[in-house]
Amino acid sequence: MERILSGIKPTGQLTLGNYIGALKNFSKVQYEGETFIFIADLHALTLPIDPEVLRNNSRDVAAYYIAAGLDPKHTTIFLQSDNPSHSELAIILQNYLYMGELSRMTQFKDKSQKMKEEAIGLGLFAYPVLMASDIVIYDAKRIPVGEDQVQHVELARDLVKRFNNRYGDVLVMPKAEMVKVGARIMSLSDPTKKMSKSDPKGDIYLSDSLEVMRKKIMSAVTDMGREIKYDVENKPGISNLMTILSSLTGKSFQEIENEFVGKGYGDFKRAVADAVINEMTPFKARYEEVIKSGEIDKILADGASRARKVSELTLKRVQKAIGLYNK
Ligand code: ATP
Ligand code: MG
Secondary structure, eight states: OOEEEEEEOOSSOOBHHHIIIIIHHHHHHGGGSEEEEEEOTTGGGGSOOOHHHHHHHHHHHHHHHHHTTOOTTTSEEEEGGGOTHHHHHHHHHGGGSOHHHHHTOHHHHHHHTTSOGGGSOHHHHHHHHHHHHHHHTTTOOEEEOOGGGHHHHHHHHHHHHHHHHHHSSOSOOOEEEOOSSOSSOBOSSOTTSBOBTTBOTTOOBTTSOHHHHHHHHHTOOOOSSSOOOOOTTTOHHHHHHHHHHHHHHOOOHHHHHHHTTTOOHHHHHHHHHHHHHHHHHHHHHHHHHHHHHTOHHHHHHHHHHHHHHHHHHHHHHHHHHHTOTTO
């Protein structure tokens, strides 16, 4: 059975982008292998975050995983910080990734852009090292992510190649995989920018009420003209809404275009809002149930102990391969 691994950072309220590009897909692929889905709380520390907010967000991400259909009996759901092997391996792996390649990472450039160099944390820079560790510690082969994380998985691949060239076949080669439609949902207020939970402009939050979701979609930025057509360059706003509609309904872009011939943006946006609400109504209800069930802590504790069992073996293998004494 191949191992599948992914995670979400508890940095803020999850967005519709996280839902379409990550969450929904996790629950779809989970039974195709032995699946590990974690809450990336150590990664959430790479930018300042209030302790109480981090704690609440972490619980929320866990609840959203289960609400989205992740099955804790099959899928190992856990907190990154509950398994120290990730961090231990990262200390080793940091010696096999280089300053040059880390400084070329888009996420690092984006997130450090507005900061003074002396205020940029080392953790933000070294983020891909810990992420590579998250992946290889489980010998994971399939890494379902949104488009923005593919670059980090590619770097993890470079690291595995470099490491194995030196020490033999020690680490398993991972591969990023994306949803066909919706791997990069854009902001509703600026459809040239990714919808991000840490950048509140143009987001739909999973915690928004259904009415707020509808309002946000109805007031999404659209483009010149009145045609419903998938054309990212000239119609980024409409194309983004079409992507949302297509990913939630399974309709192709062509089918959507045909359906809205001769109709205006208003009709189209109403259909997008209906699809979002249709999807979110049961999902939000399940989220409330999970929060009330009081089961989250037990699921996370079980997950952590399952995760540790697997990762300890990899850590030993790596320690031995590189010559740590008595391992
Ligand atoms: P942050 O701003 O803190 O980086 P984020 O919204 O980018 O938040 P992450 O925790 O970095 O969320 O990413 C979790 C998963 O969601 C990743 O697989 C990522 O690729 C995916 N993802 C994030 N934003 C989008 C988006 N707009 N469309 C599709 N997938 C997304
Ligand atoms: Mg991100």
